[in-house]
Each structure stands twice: as structure tokens, then as C-alpha cells.
């Protein structure tokens with residue numbers, strides 16, 4: 001075996017082990033994130049109107065492909081959904097009134113949805 005073949009073999013071995021470590025770490029990190037983080041959505045279709053949760057890492061992934069992407073409603077399949085914010089008082093989802101602003105009073109409990 002000449003020295004070039006030895007170097008090439010060594011390079012391939014290093015590359016494969018680096019890829020294996022990266023894959024292992026990435027897989028674990030994503031699994032943790034799914035358990036910890038999720039986003040809350042409200043379907044605005046008049047015949048549906050249901051609420052659902054969507055894992056934050058999956059949401060980040062679809063927004064990486066398209067910045068305006070939203071998850072489809074799992075109940076009716078449409079994409080007429082808005083990001084909801086859990087009320088700090090009653091924990092029900094509050095629908096933002098444009099540009100991420102919350103209404104002054106929660107539609108469920110009538111109290112301010114954000115604790116000051």
C-alpha cells in the first residue's frame with residue numbers, strides 16, 4: 001500500500017465518524033426540542049374554528065422553506081390558521097389582533113391576556 005492510499009483511507013474514516021457524530025447529536029437535539037416546545041394555532045375557517053398544537057421545530061422547518069408558511073389545520077386541512085397566544089389568566093388561546101398584538105381583554109375571561 002503506498003502512502004497516498006493510506007492518507008485517503010484515513011480521510012474517509014475521519015469523515016464518516018464526523019458525520020456519524022453530527023447525525024447523532026442533531027437527532028438527539030431535535031427529539032428534546034419536540035418535547036419542550038410547541039406552538040399554538042387557531043383555525044379561522046368558519047366551519048371549523050378549532051385549536052391545535054404544532055411542534056416548534058417543525059414550524060421552524062416549514063418557515064425556513066417559506067417565511068409565510070403556516071401548519072395546515074389537522075381538523076379541516078385548510079391553512080386559514082393564526083398563531084394563538086395562551087392567556088396568562090385562563091390559559092385559553094387568544095387570537096392576536098394583527099401584527100402580533102393581543103387584544104386588551106381576553107375574549108374568554110375578560111381580563112388582560114398578558115400579565116403586567
Ligand SMILES: [Zn+2]
Nearest residue numbers: 043048073076
Ligand atoms: Zn380547521
Ligand SMILES: [Zn+2]
Nearest residue numbers: 087090106109
Ligand atoms: Zn383569559
